[in-house]
Amino acid sequence: MDFSYTPAETRFREELRAWLRDALPPGWGKTVFEPEDEDARAMGRLEWERKLHAGGWSGINWPKKYGGRGATLVEQGIYAEELARARAPEGLNIIGRNLVSATLIRHGTESQRERFLSKILSGEEVWCQGFSEPNAGSDLASIRCFAQLDGDHFVVNGQKVWTSFAQYANWCILLARTNLEAPKHKGISLLLVDMRTPGITLRPLKQISGECEFNETFLDDVRVPRENLVGEINEGWKIAMTTLAAERGAEDALGRQIRFKQELDTLLLAATSLRTGESAAIDDSALRQKLAKAVVEIEIMRLNCLRSFSRWIRGIQLGPEESMMKLYWSHAAQDLFETALEVLGPKAALAAGDASAVAGGRFQLSFLHSKAFSIYSGSSEIQRTIIGERVLGLPK
Amino acid sequence: MNFDFSAEQYEFRDAFRDYLARDYPLAAHVRQATDYPLATPLWAGLSGMGLFGMLVPEAHGGLGLGFIDLALVLEELGRSLATPAAADTLAATDLLVRYGTPAQQACWLPGIASGTVRVALAVAEDGAGHGLDGLVTSARPIAGGYRLDGTKLMVAEAATADLLLVVARLPSQQQLSVFALPRDATGIALRPHTTLDIGARYVEVTLSSVHCDANALIGEVGAADRLYDTAAAIAAIELVGIGQQMLRVAVEYAKQREQFGRPIGSFQAIKHRCADMAVAVDAAASAAYFAAWAIAESPHEAPRAVSIAKSFCGDAARAACNGAIQVHGGIGFTWDLGLHYYLRRCKVLETTWGDANWHRERVLAETLAEMGLQAANSATHLSESLCKLAP
Numbered sequence: 087m088d089f090s091y092t093p094a095e096t097r098f099r100e101e102l103r104a105w106l107r108d109a110l111p112p113g114w115g116k117t118v119f120e121p122e123d124e125d126a127r128a129m130g131r132l133e134w135e136r137k138l139h140a141g142g143w144s145g146i147n148w149p150k151k152y153g154g155r156g157a158t159l160v161e162q163g164i165y166a167e168e169l170a171r172a173r174a175p176e177g178l179n180i181i182g183r184n185l186v187s188a189t190l191i192r193h194g195t196e197s198q199r200e201r202f203l204s205k206i207l208s209g210e211e212v213w214c215q216g217f218s219e220p221n222a223g224s225d226l227a228s229i230r231c232f233a234q235l236d237g238d239h240f241v242v243n244g245q246k247v248w249t250s251f252a253q254y255a256n257w258c259i260l261l262a263r264t265n266l267e268a269p270k271h272k273g274i275s276l277l278l279v280d281m282r283t284p285g286i287t288l289r290p291l292k293q294i295s296g297e298c299e300f301n302e303t304f305l306d307d308v309r310v311p312r313e314n315l316v317g318e319i320n321e322g323w324k325i326a327m328t329t330l331a332a333e334r335g336a337e338d339a340l341g342r343q344i345r346f347k348q349e350l351d352t353l354l355l356a357a358t359s360l361r362t363g364e365s366a367a368i369d370d371s372a373l374r375q376k377l378a379k380a381v382v383e384i385e386i387m388r389l390n391c392l393r394s395f396s397r398w399i400r401g402i403q404l405g406p407e408e409s410m411m412k413l414y415w416s417h418a419a420q421d422l423f424e425t426a427l428e429v430l431g432p433k434a435a436l437a438a439g440d441a442s443a444v445a446g447g448r449f450q451l452s453f454l455h456s457k458a459f460s461i462y463s464g465s466s467e468i469q470r471t472i473i474g475e476r477v478l479g480l481p482k
Numbered sequence: 483m484n485f486d487f488s489a490e491q492y493e494f495r496d497a498f499r500d501y502l503a504r505d506y507p508l509a510a511h512v513r514q515a516t517d518y519p520l521a522t523p524l525w526a527g528l529s530g531m532g533l534f535g536m537l538v539p540e541a542h543g544g545l546g547l548g549f550i551d552l553a554l555v556l557e558e559l560g561r562s563l564a565t566p567a568a569a570d571t572l573a574a575t576d577l578l579v580r581y582g583t584p585a586q587q588a589c590w591l592p593g594i595a596s597g598t599v600r601v602a603l604a605v606a607e608d609g610a611g612h613g614l615d616g617l618v619t620s621a622r623p624i625a626g627g628y629r630l631d632g633t634k635l636m637v638a639e640a641a642t643a644d645l646l647l648v649v650a651r652l653p654s655q656q657q658l659s660v661f662a663l664p665r666d667a668t669g670i671a672l673r674p675h676t677t678l679d680i681g682a683r684y685v686e687v688t689l690s691s692v693h694c695d696a697n698a699l700i701g702e703v704g705a706a707d708r709l710y711d712t713a714a715a716i717a718a719i720e721l722v723g724i725g726q727q728m729l730r731v732a733v734e735y736a737k738q739r740e741q742f743g744r745p746i747g748s749f750q751a752i753k754h755r756c757a758d759m760a761v762a763v764d765a766a767a768s769a770a771y772f773a774a775w776a777i778a779e780s781p782h783e784a785p786r787a788v789s790i791a792k793s794f795c796g797d798a799a800r801a802a803c804n805g806a807i808q809v810h811g812g813i814g815f816t817w818d819l820g821l822h823y824y825l826r827r828c829k830v831l832e833t834t835w836g837d838a839n840w841h842r843e844r845v846l847a848e849t850l851a852e853m854g855l856q857a858a859n860s861a862t863h864l865s866e867s868l869c870k871l872a873p
Contacts, residue, residue, distance in 0.1 A: 087484060087485060087486065087487060087550050087771070087775050088483065088484045089483060089484075089485070089775065089779075090483070091483055095483070160483050163483070351853065354849065354850060354853060354855060355853075355855065358850070358855045368850070368855075374842075374843060374846050375839060375842055375843070377846055378793075378842035378843060378845045378846035378849075379793075379842060381790075381845050381846060381849050382769075382790045382793055382794050382842065382845055383794075385769075385790055386765050386768055386769050386790065386794060389485070389765075389768035389769060389771075389772050390764075390765060390768050392483070392485040392768075393485045393486065393768050393771075395483070395485070396483075396484050396485045396486035397486065399484065399486075400486060410760065410761050410764055413757070413758075413761050414761050414764075414765050467750075467754070469757070470750075470753065470754040470757035470758065471750065471753065471754070471757075473757035473760055473761065474747070474750075474753035474754065474756055474757045475753070477757075477760060478729075478733045478753075478756055478757070478760060479733070479737070480733065480736055480737060480745075480747035480748065480752075480753050480756060481737060481744075481745045481747055481748040482748060
């Protein structure tokens with residue numbers, strides 16, 4: 087057990103930190119923020135990704151032959167920490183960089199890798215994910231979107247939902263049924279779909295936060311060249327499951343942890359300054375217990391990530407244990423934002439746009455966002471079933 | 483960066499796990515309740531495995547290992563509900579290694595390493611709450627040494643201890659200090675407690691004008707705090723062991739027990755509860771291992787790390803004990819199944835060396851201090867800058 091970094095790792099951190107200092111505008115995250123308009127924010131995020139690429143800081147964990155740095159796991163951890171610490175914008179092309187790239191590197195053909203990877207890295211092509219459907223959410227394997235092979239093309243018909251960033255995407259990684267007779271897990275294929283193909287229609291979906299990050303996607307006779315099939319036909323389910331495991335992993339969680347920690351620090355600041363007569367919220371012993379619980383739980387989220395990283399380094403593969411990480415943090419973070427609003431007292435409801443809102447209304451927005459944590463990339467109920475059956479070995 | 487144990491540390495853990503499962507099964511606790519003291523063969527066994535020499539430097543007959551090496555072994559001690567005398571002796575060893583003078587070390591460490599010296603920690607007092615601040619047991623300087631007076635609660639296995647470590651207050655500087663007293667010193671009286679934990683004996687220790695020489699004072703500033711934190715870290719790790727064991731027992735039962743024609747573990751109500759227990763116990767392990775690292779390698783981080791661990795591990799272990807009994811249903815409530823031994827020990831470990839609320843309060847105080855924030859009146863200037871922070 088050793089929490090120190092090697093000189094090379096420290097150099098990596100310093101180099102990245104210096105680059106971030108120059109690359110972000112002065113006052114970033116303190117007085118300068120992302121635009122409030124959603125489209126402007128999305129374009130700003132894409133610009134940021136292109137800047138990261140130009141600086142050589144995109145896709146750092148990718149193999150060097152595909153334009154990455156072949157970064158070690160520890161370097162990936164440092165990368166996640168430093169970007170979060172600098173309050174750097176999240177990217178727009180998260181699906182492309184994390185899910186599509188991992189899928190293609192592991193399961194794609196060499197020509198697919200050549201065609202797609204460099205444009206993901208450069209931010210030239212943005213990706214969305216076409217997995218969920220109105221009747222296939224937690225039961226994802228029940229998808230009905232159907233891809234019929236017709237010569238050298240698939241013809242795709244169906245509907246997808248919760249397609250984040252589809253309105254900005256050039257490409258979609260799509261799960262479609264290719265065999266109606268096979269058991270439901272064995273008749274699914276993974277396709278790469280050009281979003282400009284005729285027959286694709288988008289309808290924005292407004293979220294509880296008021297934002298429209300995700301969409302409904304309709305596919306009517308959408309023709310997809312056969313060469314855009316990933317892996318073997320009817321083998322898409324297994325491939326999709328490996329990508330979803332990556333989504334739940336420690337690298338993702340470590341970056342989130344630091345962002346939660348920043349929110350928590352801001353909350354502690356608020357708790358010491360929000361006054362009721364002579365005392366402050368921080369003097370209330372019931373609130374102190376809840377704030378302390380938040381400190382404890384967010385710190386343990388970091389420790390869980392570091393333990394998971396160390397298991398990877400020992401050569402233990404990503405597996406159902408990642409569900410434990412995701413289940414843990416999604417509820418720890420939801421509790422944090424419940425506590426946040428409680429700390430604000432009678433000002434709890436004052437949201438962004440109100441002159442008296444605490445910290446510009448950030449806690450209210452985060453509170454609303456936090457409701458998604460226990461739903462996306464596998465709801466907590468699904469995670470508990472995975473943990474029960476695949477970690478603990480309980481019967482189906 | 484490596485937050486994991488070495489292959490050797492896992493092997494050491496396995497050796498203790500095998501020994502305890504073979505020679506000290508739960509049934510031993512049932513006998514212990516009626517056939518006291520049963521701890522003797524266990525003590526000899528643990529001592530033969532080298533447990534009490536782990537923290538002792540080689541020069542004093544030990545293995546010269548550190549607290550991280552001990553962590554996984556403590557987990558096994560917790561899992562098997564081993565005698566709290568082992569935990570107390572190990573916490574005392576850490577203190578002697580860090581704070582003892584060469585003479586004190588030469589006096590006590592070889593005996594500890596060989597298993598011939600057992601130590602009991604006498605810290606808590608009626609009316610003093612958790613932590614050290616409220617302790618009133620006094621140590622008054624007298625010619626050639628000190629005179630101690632006071633009453634200590636919940637001293638584990640004091641009747642069979644050779645040495646008591648007593649935390650007492652010196653009048654001159656109001657500072658808390660640790661004194662090493664032979665258990666049979668004149669003026670020490672014991673009254674056995676009746677406690678929830680029937681797997682161990684706890685006593686009230688009354689010190690009436692107990693005289694000791696100057697050499698009994700261990701360490702200077704910080705020794706009492708170190709002792710408290712080390713004992714709390716050990717309790718946290720033992721709680722993880724209890725939580726792991728309760729999870730394992732609950733899952734095994736849920737796989738076998740059938741109702742409605744199916745194993746009950748196939749029902750989500752049971753499966754999901756077990757999953758929540760697993761997540762909590764695993765997160766508790768993260769916290770406890772980090773506390774062990776901080777105790778060993780980073781004393782300035784230790785108070786916060788220990789408090790994070792002690793608060794979370796107590797809650798997680800309690801939830802696991804409750805969950806295990808619930809999953810078992812009626813049989814879980816029977817005396818003979820023995821889940822109550824874990825529940826009972828868990829409650830003692832939860833409520834000694836600071837309970838979850840006390841440790842959470844300390845986590846918050848430490849966190850605010852690190853951030854340079856304080857309670858109440860001094861923080862007005864922050865509110866304006868805060869309102870400017872946009873989302």
